[in-house]
Amino acid sequence: MNKTIAALASASLATSAAPALASDDAGHPTIVLIHGAFVDGSGWAGVYNILRKDGYEVVVLQNPTTSLEDDVAATRRALATIKGKVVLVGHSYGGVIITEAGSDPKVTALVYVAAFAPDQGESVSSIVASAPPGAPALPIIPSPDGTLTLDKAQFPALFAGDVAPETARFMADSQQPWGAKALEGKITVPAWKTRPSWFVVPKDDHIIPPAGQRGMAQRARATLREVPGSHAVFVSKPEAIAAVIEEAAQGGAAKRGQ
Template identity: 65%
Template sequence: MSSLFTLLAAASALALGVGATATKAQAADVKSVVLVHGGFVDGSGWQGVYDILTKDGYDVTIVQNPTTSLADDVAVTRRAIAAAPGQVVLVGHSYGGVVVSEAGTDPKVAAVVYIAAFAPDAGESVASLIANPAPGAPVPPILPPVDGFLFLDKAKFAASFAADVRPDIASFMANSQVPWGMAALEGKVTAPAWKAKPSWYLVATEDKMIPPEAQRAMANRAGATVSEAKGSHSIYVSKPQAVAAVIENAAKGAQTAAQ
């Protein structure tokens, strides 16, 4: 009789152990991705990346941040993080890197990914990061603000922002620009997520908006896992496979770190 109880106790302990292991694996499984767009555009440019990630089994949320102020954009992003199932890989393109740097300290965020993005330190903003461009660096064709909002010169949009995007799509992007608020440009990060979370960075080597050397410098400062791909500032549109690969590597890397 005592043998039976011993066997049952052992079986129960084994079941509890297996259950705990399964729970740990489930907790470490990072399958949610939140994508944050940058200035002058909306979230529709993420469609190619979205299609790849969802096909590979990820739950993907695309944030339609209003780009009116950093505080507003962070609030929208945090709501998306809260609604996503489980742990999240938080991804930002361009100015979206500022948003994810501020919002990425959320406990649900397992990793932060920068796609040709600003990766500011505490107290920095897009305005401060672009204040002193290196000699010879390309100057984005930003028009003077109107009522506190910025646009890119439509005639120069493709060359600066989307040189490797199909011409009809680049033209559509130029003519469907989202006003970028000066309050967003000047919004300062308080505690950058890359100081607390593992980060990944994809450098777009043909970028005419954020110089590749500036991207590399920010990525190295953040201690990010860095990869590079030939592409314009709109690499998330033109090279969705390269972008999705970095995001999936971040999900797997964050999962491994959590185990």
């Protein structure tokens, strides 16, 4: 057992000493893809493949979704390994993460995909609490350890209505539990106030109402792109999402360079 621990420790040291990932300062920032609640980074595979084919370095962050503090720390660790410019992309709760972590000087643009974009002092909980009366409640199931999941039977229709049925079922059965503390994490300094932002609003989102997303996009003065799709639009429409990310990569770099 001691030999195994020593080997793992050596591997960890070797990893930490690896060269940082370099982005192309001529116009190709590194793209960091951040998942939201109930899912993990594997859902970005389609977007990842397109961006890589188009010449971008891409990091898919596997954040723990335990608390905003933990998730921002994971994002900052990833940013520390990257040389050059970065575009942060957040889906759903991932939008909260990029709002808090996006003030890093490497970040040239933010892309919100069916996401929350809170203001200073706001959290997921406070945004949800301000929803109009009569807004449907999500079938969230709490567990004894303080984590949350969506009801598996309702997940496909609510979260992934335009995803292939077998994929939507897999997503429901492979949910990453969401830490209840993550809902309460408050933004200190919203990065969208100092970074150009893009916002993709899926017209058929049943998790975060499209009207609410438009309101947050308008507040952030984000470039708004509406597309057909469910909350899982990053899975069902990877071409559309990748196109907006590339638009942000080019436009954000230009605006930051002015």
